[in-house]
Amino acid sequence: MGAFRAIVLRDLRVAFRRWSEVANPFVFFAVVVALFPLSLSPSAPELRSIGVGVVWIAALLSSLLALDGLFRNDAEDGSLEQLLLSPVPFGVTVLAKIAAHWLVSVLPLVLLVPLSALSFRLPASGLPTLAFALLLATPSLSVLLALGAALTVSLKRGGAIIGLLILPLAAPLLIFGTRATDFALHGEPVAGPLYLLAAMAAAAVSLGPPAVAAALKVGLE
Amino acid sequence: MGAFRAIVLRDLRVAFRRWSEVANPFVFFAVVVALFPLSLSPSAPELRSIGVGVVWIAALLSSLLALDGLFRNDAEDGSLEQLLLSPVPFGVTVLAKIAAHWLVSVLPLVLLVPLSALSFRLPASGLPTLAFALLLATPSLSVLLALGAALTVSLKRGGAIIGLLILPLAAPLLIFGTRATDFALHGEPVAGPLYLLAAMAAAAVSLGPPAVAAALKVGLE
Amino acid sequence: MLQTSAVLRGESLEVWRGERCLFEGLDFELASGGLAVVVGPNGAGKTTLLRTLAGLAPPTAGRATWGGTDVRSLSPDARGQIAYRGHLDALKRELTVVENLEFYRALAPRAAPLEPLLDELALAHVADVRARYLSAGQRRRTGLAALRLAGAKLWLLDEPTTNLDAAGRQLLADWVRRHLDEGGLAVIATHQPDLFAGRPAVVIEL
Amino acid sequence: MLQTSAVLRGESLEVWRGERCLFEGLDFELASGGLAVVVGPNGAGKTTLLRTLAGLAPPTAGRATWGGTDVRSLSPDARGQIAYRGHLDALKRELTVVENLEFYRALAPRAAPLEPLLDELALAHVADVRARYLSAGQRRRTGLAALRLAGAKLWLLDEPTTNLDAAGRQLLADWVRRHLDEGGLAVIATHQPDLFAGRPAVVIEL
Amino acid sequence: MKLPRWFHQLGSPPYVYRLAERLSPWLGWSGCLLIAVGALWGLFGAPPDFRQGEVYRIIYIHPQTSYVGMMAYVVMAVAGAVGFIWRIKLAHAVAVSAAPIGASFVLCSLITGAIWGRPTWGTYWEWGDPRIMSQTLLLFLFLGYLALRASFEDRDKADRVSAILAVVGVVNIPIIHYSVEWWNSLHQGPSITRLDEPAIHASMLVPFLIMVAGFTFFFYWLLLNRLQGEIVERERDARWVQELVSGGRP
Ligand code: HEM
Ligand SMILES: Nc1ncnc2c1ncn2[C@@H]1O[C@H](COP(=O)(O)OP(=O)(O)OP(=O)(O)O)[C@@H](O)[C@H]1O
Ligand SMILES: Nc1ncnc2c1ncn2[C@@H]1O[C@H](COP(=O)(O)OP(=O)(O)OP(=O)(O)O)[C@@H](O)[C@H]1O
Ligand SMILES: [Mg+2]
Ligand SMILES: [Mg+2]
Secondary structure (H helix, E strand, O other), X not given: OHHHHHHHHHHHHHHOOOHHHHHHHHHHHHHHHHHHHHOOOOOHHHHHHHHHHHHHHHHHHHHHHHHOOOOHHHHHOOHHHHHHHOOOOHHHHHHHHHHHHHHHHOHHHHHHHXXXXXXXXXXXXXXXXXXXXXXXXXXXXXXXXXXXXXXXXXXXXXXXXXXXXXXXXOHHHHHHHHHHHHHHHOXXXXXXXXXXXHHXXXXXXXXXXXXXXXXXXXXXX | OHHHHHHHHHHHHHHHHOHHHHHHHHHHHHHHHHHHHHHOOOOHHHHHHHHHXXXXXXXXXXXXXXXXXXXXXXXXXXXXXXXXXXXXXXXXXXXXXXXXXXXXXXXXXXXXXXXXXHHHOOXXXXXXXXXXXXXHHHHHHHHHHHHHHXXXXXXXXXXXXXXXXXXXXXXXXXXXXHHHHHHHHOOOOOHHHHHHHHHHHHHHHHHHHHHHHHHHHHHHO | OOOHHHOEEEEEEEEEEOOEEEEEEEEEEEOOOOEEXXXXXXXXXXXXXXXXXXXXXXXOEXXXXXXXXXXXXXXXXXXXXXXXXXXXXXXXXXXXXXXXXXXXXXXXXXOOOOHHHHHHOOOHHHOOOEHHHOOHHHHHHHHHHHHHHHOOOEEEEXXXXXXXXXXXXXXXXXXXXXXXXXXXXXXXXXXXXXXXXXXXXXXXXX | OOOHHHOEEEEEEEEEEOOEEEEEEEEEEEOOXXXXXXXXXXXXXXXXXXXXXXXXXXXOEXXXXXXXXXXXXXXXHHHOOEEEEOOOOOOOOOOEHHHHHHHHHHHOOOOOOOHHHHHHOOOHHHOOOEHHHOOHHHHHHHHHHHHHHHOOOEEEEEOXXXXXXXXXXHHHHHHHHHHHHOOOEEEEEOOOHXXXXXXXXXXXXX | OOOOHHHHHOOOXXXXXXXXXXXXXXXXXXXXXXXXXXXXXXHHHOOOEOOOEOHHHHHHOHHHHHHHHHHHHHHHHHHHHHHHHHOOHHHHHHHHHHHHHHHHHHHHHHHHHHHHHHHHHOOOOOOOOHHHHHHHHHHHHHHHHHHHHHOOOOHHHHHHHHHHHHHHHOOHHHHHHHHHHHOXXXXXOOOOOOOOOOOOOHHHHHHHHHXXXXXXXXXXXXXXXXXXXXXXXXXXXXXXXXXXHOOOOO
């Protein structure tokens, strides 16, 4: 467990070299959100109707932005080899790195849900569900993207191709997520989609890391 | 001029050899554009009215995704130094790299416009304008993004902070672009905003590279 | 044999790259206290061999074993007995020297204290400088510090003298000698074999 | 003096990094055919000095001039007379050896032919291998090929012998000698000065 | 390029420090005085607006903060440019000092505007209103500038890199100003800053202008104070600073 903590902390350090940088994801998200209304002819109902979608897209985007370096940096500076050779089980290492990625790129959005809701005039009723759905869906998202990243680290052509298919795989997550939130906004029962998200999360977090680890091992050969 | 061609060709080559990363932004664009309607309670008129804006933002964000390696890769493997020291004027080099980036990761977005139109049920009448407006707006966008990449070249992966720096500056492009398209959809004259976009492009392409070059020189010290 | 736990063995190792065979039928055995020096022209396959021994890349044929088990399927703590240092320094450029090393300490099973190492390597005055600002040699020295921290039994070193000044090379040679005296093993790929000429060594010519 | 066009001069150069002064009041002059060897322990400032001479980094005080003009404000073709090779190989890992070198040829004002170089450097058989698959030494050799292609008058070489095997080091030494005989200049930072001991040289001790 | 002597003097930290020390009290007091007068006049002297009644009196705060915010950005950009071109560290110091102040003024502009919006437009905030958006983006520009600086630890580098950003960002200023004319904004068009005679009665105009002057002085007062701090921070190793902190005069 000590190793797990060490890896997470290290990745967080690298991401937020200086404390001021912790603010970046938040401001960035604010900017992205600000862009949408700019590009629309403003009128409240529309804004509300897109709000949910925007939040989810922002989530996807910032995970993708943070993702770029997830494994490639470590692979290129040689530290991934060291991690692979270290006595720490590689699955744990991978899980730690994914966790760090999630903390860096997604958690801020969850914390920002109230703001976004406010700026899109979402009724308060929907907020808890939105936040909860994000919390449930994004871990699976991180795992999926990590798998994609691992595959593209591989020098082998095949890996690269599969890597491309990962992003579309994220679609169901987004769909169910927005579903749940929409339901909540219209006061319908949200349990269904949420259960689905939870199930996916469980599956991803348990099955994902070994797959990622395997992909990386191949990639490093 | 020979150098210009050489640099563009080289960057294109590199891009196509690591195409799995190059392709990611398009997948993102496709996913966003395809999924967004699903996140709404579907009703054609509303879809249409937001469609334009979403397409533009998707284009903006996905080119942001494509950007990170623009200068950093060259900076980290030392070839940017060599380019800076080469007899080729650095402004030309920068322009060439921007051009390559635009060809690889922005131009194809224009080709995806029909798809987006489809998913937002945009009337065919608007498409040419949409595509044309994108063609006019994206060069300025590339220059802006290049500036962001240059400003952060000596930092670690730029990602969020680049967006934070550049998106505010990109807002005007977004505004005029969407307006042009909206006009077209409503059959109003589109010349005005298009001229503005063209003017911006001219300004960006002429004034931008020196700024980018300056930023890179500082970054490499 | 006794104490197979600390024996590195290559069994008719063969590796192809592209269309070329880098080496084949490579057999050798290294027991506690043993040193193997890998020499050969650029592109001969030294790095490839070391990566194979580390279990990073599978050989085309044959196998490498540590303590009798294939290096590709070692138990975690058996892996903890092997330390590999390649051409790359495996440092995070955003982290300071200390932060980098503390990280590797956290991964190592039985970690040595840090300060004496920094002094020994003349890194004390840059302890809090980010790796990105270090000079090439300082980076290499930090990598060597990480090697020591791992407290491994088998050292796989790929051109460890790269970028080191005379003092650094001498220090490294001493380390290796001491490591071997303490019963450790070392496989070193280098273009300056004379540096390690001090003692009997298996010379692997590629 | 005559033919200032080919004179490299350092005028009371001073560079600080962090809180430390790497060097100060550094004066030297190198005329056509002159060789300067920069030596010093790891972290002394050799790389920094070379980057300063190349005009990549501004000195804290003083200035470096090539042919009388500050290296930070050289005309394009004056810059074409200077070639700098640092710790990095400046190769695109996605491109093959030939593609990489052809690119640098396209940038050079008067480019030399490629094939003989590849043979001389024993790179012919990997000409079409991507740089990412090259061995460390092969990568370094490719970098040296690029140096030759630039056809520059002033060579600034930072530890050029890194990763080179004995043959490679010898070849490099010969190149430098020939380059100087042809009236070129060279500033070389190295930890093995004896390799270039052949001829009189300005030794810059940091 | 040949530069006049005063220009070089402005490059000398101790000189500027003393200059700032001498100027800032004047700026500070006159600023406060003007603001006080303008506020009293505006709140009690000036007649209520025939349409908006009393609410309109925010006009004595809101536009001023808006102007000053924009001015602050221009100051920052110009200083940055000067510092970059002539490598004058002090100019960079000015730019850095201006940034947080400008950001705060823009924030005030946004808040006062929002407050004013409630009674007049029936909403605090309107996404998509060009004036509001462009002003908000100005705030983001300030924040981006600060964030960029924060992510460099080498100050010299931070200075020059962020200067480039500041200069490029200037394009946003005209956009803010003309946003109301280029797009149909809720925000009213220029009623004071119009070339022909202002569209507002003198009895309101005078306190308005007094407030403008007051806020401007106030801004420069803040700027000089921050500048002094910045200079001391940058020159902490210099002898004159040592003397300064040890009680001596520079
Ligand atoms: C959050 C909302 C608002 C923002 C961001 C905002 C922003 C600005 C800015 C940037 C200026 C300076 C314009 C320039 O220098 O050209 C300005 C001026 C002004 N604003 Fe606002 N404003 C807001 C709301 C309002 C409201 C609700 C009113 C009153 C109905 C108002 C009345 C004015 C007036 C009278 C001026 C001076 C016009 C002039 O320049 O001549 N503003 N505002
Ligand atoms: N930001 C910084 N803070 C502190 N020290 C720094 C900083 N940047 C550079 N340095 C120091 O400046 C020196 C740079 O030296 P340089 O890279 O020129 O060394 P070198 O002589 O090339 O050494 P080597 O032989 O290892 O290549 C190093 O000691 C490094 O620690
Ligand atoms: N995909 C490939 N196609 C062709 N050749 C390859 C490929 N991958 C590796 N090689 C070759 O295999 C060899 C790898 O050798 P290795 O890196 O082990 O050399 P080395 O002995 O470490 O050399 P150096 O002393 O330069 O480090 C190189 O000659 C390289 O060209
Ligand atoms: Mg090797
Ligand atoms: Mg060096």
